[in-house]
Amino acid sequence: MNRWKPLIALGAAQFLVVLDTSVMNVSISQLVADFDTTVTAIQGVITVYTLVMAAFLITGGKVGDLLGRRRAFGVGLVVYGVGSALTAIAPTLGVLVLGWSIIEGLGGALVLPALAALVGGNYTGRDRAVAYGVIGGLAGAGIAVGPLLGGWVTTYLTWRLVFAGEVVVVVAILAVLGWIKEVPATAPHRGFDVVGAALSVVGLALVVLGVLQSSTWGWLQPRNPPITVLGFSPTPFVIAAGLVVLALFRRWQRHRETRGRDPLIRWELFDIPPLRSALYTLTSQNLILLGLFFTIPLYLQVVQGLNAFETGLRLLPVSVTMLLTSMSAPALGRIASPRQVVRVGLLVLFVATLWLTAAVRPELDDLSFGLAMAVLGIGMGLLAGQLGNVAQSSVGEADRSEVGGLQYTAQNFGSSLGTALIGSILITALTKAAQAGLAADPRISDAVRAQVGTALDAGINFLSTEQVRAALTAAQVSPAEVDALVGTYAVAQLQGLKVALLAAAAIALLSFLATRGLPSARPPAPEPVGTAPSPPVTTPARVQDQSL
Incomplete structure (x- = not known):
């Protein structure tokens, strides 16, 4: 049991950081009311959090190299706890942005790269595979449990309690920080790359x-x-x-290397096929996951009219199956290579997304929908249980914190891209379907058709049919035409959702191209617990740890 103590602390931190965004997503309506603001403003708050995380993760990884990973982990937790406390008592929207979007985002950017390196530094062999499987499962659990927890607390208590609870968890992790073995600082002290950090932040x-x-x-x-x-x-x-800024960043990194200075990122890392493929696939995985977690709640809340807690219950099967499947990574490793497991996971994702597309109907079929969500969690768990271990085990000890920064940058970029891309496809498909229905319905007069068509061209939001009916009635459209337009919009809603889900399925298929560099052989037999890891094998690109 003692050997799993570090994983308890590290897993709690992973769950905590991932939990935030999913809690905020189901609390938007209450936040709008509490701060007397708009949905767009709250979406902006969430956007800034994602921006800060994605932009500062590489820099956070380098800070861990300089300070030592456990120290960076602890400092990041303190920063994160301060942000959570400020968020819990935020009296205004500006304080919410400062506490959650900026301070918590910066804390997470320090915690996550150090966390990835500490898992690799505290475990070897099969234990490391188990540890990364658990970490991947807890990340998925945070995404899936967030709506359930946030929905319940927001509905029956207040969303502020979630962030107050985070402060308690941070204090608890700091109290047991000694459980985690320090992974010493390894970066050469030849000056921190301030220009590179600025270029990477601005570019990302x-x-x-x-x-x-x-x-x-x-x-x-x-x-x-x-x-x-x-x-x-x-x-x-x-x-x-x-x-363009990122291209300048790369040139600057090359310049520092030729001058004998320490770069923010060693570009030769991208010459390691397993690491490169793991980063690409992590981006795809999070693109699909966050795209679906944007689309599915819209279907449940806006189309079906479920509240935040009821929505969270429907998302629970993903959390359970993802966690269980992620933890099965070592067992799967005895019969299949990482490449095979990841490809099976992508295929399962493809099937689950098609199943969800068929389950999007005017009336919710809880059994079919729940089974599809459970299968989706299996696919995500197969990926989560492999990719973190592949990424960290593809390099030597000295590069693990840097790779952790790259790993979580890929994840956050994929998450941002998934929400934006799938959301954009959804709105575009909704608009096109509504325009087609509007043009084909003879019950709608030319005057109303022109008025509604102008509104559609200007852009629409994903609204409930009740909101559409109320807006049309307020515009003094005749009851018969209101019924026709609401019916057209309801059909367009489902079509837009189906197109968005099909796009996610297509991305799952395209992601097969990113798996070619993943290890194609089963890992060697596990090392006995308590022994030193096997000697690394030197490759032309980098020193690689063969403990997959």
């Missing part, structure tokens, strides 16, 4: 911002943006600017 922030805002601005054709660029939406220009 611009890319993530552009992707996140695509559903609001539009991808090419502007959709009521504050500005246009050469008649187009700002989205491609913001993303392109981010890519």
